[in-house]
Amino acid sequence: MSSHHKDLQKLTAAGLLISLGIIYGDIGTSPLYVFKAIIGEGNRIREDVVLGGVSLIFWTLTLQTTIKYVIITLQADNKGEGGIFSLFSLVRRRAKWLIVPAILGGCALLADGIITPPITISSAIEGLHAKYPNVPTMQVVMIIIAGLFFIQQFGTSLVGKAFGPIMFLWFTMMGVLGIMYIVQMPSIIKALNPYYAVHLLTSVNHVVAFSVLGAVFLCTTGAEALYSDLGHCGRSNIRVSWIYVKTCLILNYLGQAVWLMQRSGQEINLNIQNPFYQIMPPGFLIFGIGIATVAAVIASQALISGSYTLISEAVRLNLWPKVKINYPSEQKGQLYVPSINWIMCAGCIGVVWLFKESAKMEAAYGLSITVAMLMTTILVSKFLKRRKVPTYLIWLFLAVYFLVEGIFLYGNLKKFVDGGWFTLSIGLLLFGVMWSWHTARRIRNRYVKFVEVEDYYEILKELSDDDSVPKYASQLVYLTSANFNSELESKIIYSILQKQPKRADVYWLVHVDVMDEPYTRDYEVDFLVPNKVIRIDFKLGFRVEQQINLLFRKVVEDLVKKGEVDITSKYTSLNKRKIVGDFRFVVIEKVLSRSHSLSFYERVIMVVYNQLKKVSISEERGFGLDLSFVTVEKVPLMLADPESVEINRVV
Known part of the structure; x- marks a missing residue:
């Protein structure tokens, strides 16, 4: 971990500003549309x-965001x-079935990444309707979204530095605007009493x-980003x-509530008179x-950057086809996945075209993120068990959050x-991809046969010396x-001995183990036959780029420096000039x-896998190998035992 990264882990003014800039965008822009959704189009205020709505917002942010995420879930840090995939890596050894909530949660977050940009940008741009009713907001939103995705390939580190101050200004503005209306009706503070939330839910039909x-x-959809x-x-x-x-969010919601209370009994056009803009x-x-x-x-x-990180982790954990991942800047965590972009x-432009305005998008929003939160609840309960938290507290945690999130899920299913x-369709499609890729790998591994490498030491040595x-x-x-040496x-x-016998001075066996920690970068060397058969085990974190070509070269250089291996060419003319022998990778x-x-x-599953394989990058590219030194050999996995096949010879 770099010293800069360690500094961010400490409580500092810079760390607080960066937090404001990159974490709270989703949850911080929710006041743009939450009250519009609560009141509903065509309903009287x-x-x-209004009072019940504010109360529900306050207690949802307290129970869901503050207690579940800020206090409890943040304890589950993986180095x-x-x-969600970091959390899964922490607990996956406790039960195999945990792969299901991990994949479901990851897919739900990716689906959320497709609906969040359209609804937030549409809600902001639609504020123009108050002054310019005829402005074509849909086209403006599409242009902004297209521009946003276009600039991703160049890296966002420069713009990112401005995010913190801008979001600080945003939250401060919301807080001040809220206070300006709260002073007009200080009694609105009573809405924070949970009585009004309970009263609203019990006084209306279900x-x-x-x-x-x-x-x-x-109001809490951005909690996962924390x-x-x-x-x-x-x-x-x-x-x-x-x-x-x-504090700023609650002040703004209270300010909007005052504006609405002042118009109690009226029916207003919320698309033109959005309470968020009306208090300005x-x-x-x-x-x-x-x-x-x-x-x-x-x-x-x-959300976009988070989706890239999610996909890159899924690739390392073998939950997603190998795709091209670019690193547009030196900044830690900055990556760009062209296919996902x-x-x-x-998807985002399709959402704008399909729903046209934010009020209609609200119906599509929330369902996927509720699923993600439920999956996080399951994984966190396993983490708490690993931490040896008393069982009754874990059951209490599960009961409370299954109830809260179950109710929200049911409420969102109504939409x-x-x-x-x-x-939901986007999420299920993504789940199909992840589940097929993961399951196909297990099916393939089932038919991979292993032999004792020790049985072949002598013949490999003899082949190496056979002129x-x-x-x-x-x-x-x-x-x-x-997995075992x-x-x-x-x-x-078979490839070495029978498929064109491959004589070499040294046979290297390279194994990559994806570790549960994010940034591990270790290796082990085992000299199976000194200077003839050498095995290297790389232990790489699930967030480490698998540049095997570079890593292998670095390991060999270290071994040569320490005199543990000799890679000088054995050809007489080259050997006397101490020229290094050639390397060839076989995949x-x-x-x-x-x-x-x-x-x-x-x-x-295998049909789906084979289709996905066509659009994924090759194994050699996925491992970052130099293609000019790679030979790819395709070998069949025999699923039927030849001895079980009966055939008659005709004389």
Whole structure:
């Protein structure tokens, strides 16, 4: 971990400012649309709905964001890193089935990344309707979204430095605007009493109650980001900055509530008279819309960057096809995934085109993130068990949050027909990709045969010294999936001895182990046959780029310096001049042959996997190998035992 990164983990003014800039965009822009969703289009403003709405918002932010995420979930840091896959890496050895909530949660967060930019940017731009009713906001939103995704490829570190001060200005502005209305009706503070929340939910029919809950949930949709960005900001900075953020949010919601209470009994057009913009002084409106738009773009940027990180972790954990990942700047954590960028861009523009205005997008928003929160609850309970927290407290945690999030899930399911189907469909599609890739790998591994490498020491040594066999390479490197030093895939032995016998001075076996820690970068060397067969085990964190070409070269250089290995060419003319021998990597691609030994479900999984394989990058590119030194050999995985096949010879 760099010293700069360690500094961010401490409580500092810079750390607090960075926290404001990259964590709270989503949750910080929710006042743009939450009260619009609670009141509902075409409904009269009712005092009990306004007071109950504020009360529900306050207690949702307290229970869901403050207690669950800021106090409890932030404890689950994986060597300083957070996020659902970091959490999964911490607890995955406790039970195999935990892969299901991890994948579900990851897919839900990715689906959320497609709906958040359209709703936040639309809500900000629609503020122009108050002054310019005929402005084509839909087209403006599409242009902003397209521009936002276009600049991702150049890196966002320069713009990112301005995020903190802008978001500080945004939250301060919201707090001040709220206070300006609270002083007009100080009694609005009583709305923080949970009585008004309970009264609202019990005094209306259950359809209205769950509709209100689905709208209220929008106030906490960015809570997952608090945990996901733990590694960028540190626990202390997040906890302290949240106090300021929550205060400003509540003040703004109370200010909007006063404006609504002053119009109790009236029916207003919320698209034109959004309470968020109505509490702004008329002369301040354009500036307010401007900063709201910038805040919405920052919120979208945080979701986009978070999606890249999520995909890169999924690739390392073998939950997603290998895709090209670029590193546009030297800044830690800055990465760009072209395929995901353009898929998300198309998805976001599709959302704007499909729903047209933020009021209709609200129906699609919330459902996926509720699922992500429920999955985090399951994984956190396993983390608490690992921490040896008393069992009764873990059950209390599960009971409270299954109840709270279950109610919110039910409330959001009511919006399924109006738009919830969209994010659910996106989430299920992503789940299909992740689950198929993960399951196919398990099916393939089931048919990989391993042999005792010790049985082949003598023949490998003899082959290496056999001048009658043309030399294939001075240093021959194989990537192996065998977890134990004593084993090796039978296909590698087949490749060396039978598929064009490959004579080499030294045979290297390279194994990559993805560790539960995020930034581990260790290796072990085992001299199976001194100067003939050498195995290197890389232990890389799930956030470390697998540049095996560079890492392997560095290890070999260290071994040469220490005199543990000699890589000088054995060719007489080159040896006397101490010229280093050539290196060649061999990547064995296992191809699944057709067989009836797979079940129907497994055959479907393999069909999906084979289609995904076509769009993913190759194994050698995925491992960062120099393609000019790589040989790819395709070998079939025999699913049927040849001895079980009967055939008659005709004389």
